[in-house]
Amino acid sequence: MEARYITDASGKRRGVILSLEEYQKLLEDFEDLEDLRAADEALREIERGEEEPVPWEQVRDEIGSEYEGPKGS
16 A cells, blocks of 8 residues: 655644545445444344344345345345
C-alpha cells in the first residue's frame, strides 16, 4: 500500500491520502471483518443457549425473492 501523509506545521501526521482502489479494498476488508465478528458473536450466543440456529430453508423462505442464488442451486 502506497500512502501519502498530510502533516501539520510541526511535521505530525494528521491525515493520509490513498488511491481510490486502496481505500475501497480497506472498506471491503473492514466489512468482511465486521461480518466475521457478527458471525462469531452469533455462534457464542448459540453456544450459551441464548439463541438457536435457524435452518437455511427457513431463512430462504423468509427473505424470499430478495435472494437470487446462482443458477442451478
